[in-house]
Amino acid sequence: MNNSDRIWSAMQHSNIDTVAYLPCNKLNVLMANKPDDMDIWDITKESAGLGLCFGRSLAGKRSAMAIQNTGLGNLITELYTLQKLYEVALPIFVSWRGHYKEPIEAQIIFGEKVETLLDAIDVEYKIIATADDLVGLNEDVAACFTENKVKVYLLSPEIWEENKPDYHVFGQPAIQAVQTDVPGYSGSPTVTRYGAIGQIMAAVDDNDIVLSQIGFPSKEVYNTKDRPTNFYMLGALGAATEVGIGLAKSIEERHVYVIDGDGSFFFNPNQLVDLAWYKPSNLTIICLDNGSWGSTGNQPAPSSQGYNLSAIVKSLGIDSVAMSDQESELHAAMKDKVSFVHYMINAGNDKVGGEIPLKALEIKQRFMQAVE
Known part of the structure; x- marks a missing residue:
């Protein structure tokens, strides 16, 4: 079992069946090892993923998220007014850009502050940099649900045994023709x-x-x-x-x-x-x-x-x-x-x-x- 398999296994151990995912090339190895029975919901914005996962939780379903660490800044409001306010569990697996052999200056500026940010917003986190950091992950993820809490798992690029530049089929433009004829409105509403x-x-x-x-x-x-x-x-x-x-x-x-x-x-x-x-x-x-x-x-x-x-x-x-x-x-x-x-x-x-x-x-x- 490789490191990616161990992470997926920890999710399955806690009956997580759906992951809201926003692409990052540092997550390609993880996604390439996705179990066949794990559903992936592609999202367009990190905060949108929180809303989708929150809606699933109201039906008794368990979810996780997989995003890049720069996206953490895009979900603070929703994190506090959904998951934390209503006490809803959510493990968030985050590719830690700007931390290990990072060539992009803009990633480094934010990557160096991720731990400080998570401390400031009172969100627990665990750094996963080696295989030893995956020991006990099943129990750690399970604790998110027993304690109804959000926890971020910072996945350092050094955790992956190999580099996979792509795990999926490339996207390409395939845009449907759209014809709309929608009336305007200039009436007088009758109710507030x-x-x-x-x-x-x-x-x-x-x-x-x-x-x-x-x-x-x-x-x-x-x-x-x-x-x-x-x-x-x-x-x-x-x-x-x-x-x-x-x-x-x-x-x-x-x-x-x-x-x-x-x-x-x-x-x-x-x-x-x-x-x-x-x-x-x-x-x-x-x-x-x-x-x-x-x-x-x-x-x-x-x-x-x-x-x-x-x-x-x-x-x-x-x-x-x-x-x-x-x-x-x-x-x-x-x-x-x-x-x-x-x-x-x-x-x-x-x-x-x-x-x-x-x-x-x-x-x-x-x-x-x-x-x-």
Whole structure:
């Protein structure tokens, strides 16, 4: 058994069946030895991988990530407002660039500070530089799940017995022709987000799952119709749809509705790319578009200047799209399980009801018990 096999074996020992992966050539040896029964989810951004893994965890699935160490700086917010806030385990295997025989100056600058960064954000780590460092890895990874913690495994390039420049077939452009004809919108919405959420929750079946974006959306869903099968996001703007994708792909027997907003997608358009890439058939994204950054004071957002999210979604290859400001059409789209519902609303936040009284861990535990 070589060093790569030992790492994969440690993951399998803890019943990890999926790894979210962002390519690094220093991980090629590891990926070349991937077990046949290990699923790899290719990601476009490190923080997107955290959302996908978090969604899987809500369905009781275990995941790991494999990324480059420079990507650690791209996931701090999501790491704190998803995995650490809700106490969700996640082993992260990191290629340690800038540490061992590194020829690239830019990698060295960051690589020398990785340990300092991890100490500063209170994330445990283990350096793996020789075969001796792999002794006890099974138990070490298992502890992530028994203790519900995140741990980073810094993989020094010296750990690999050989260099594999490539483990996969080369990518090449293979771009589909796209023709879209998407109407604009210049109507007059009849409800605010709170009213729209009331319309949505009235049409949700008892067996359906509802996941809501941070801030006022989650607060208003709670005050409209609290249910154990609601999951309230308390942090990480731009992650709700990623979490919904990971959850829907892991609990295919139930339909998942994500209540999101226009600002979320302008903040993190990677969510739309991943929605088009993974396309869970049991997932409906309801984008409540008020042309505003609603939770921060209703400042104008890009959709107030003509940017058409429905057109962006359709250009990415998602044909199942509905745009409306009418309750009857919203309900029809939900009944038809449309992938992306673009619902126009007025700006404004609900002043009725208090904050969600549940702690993050209570939200997670209640939800997981309800869907198991």
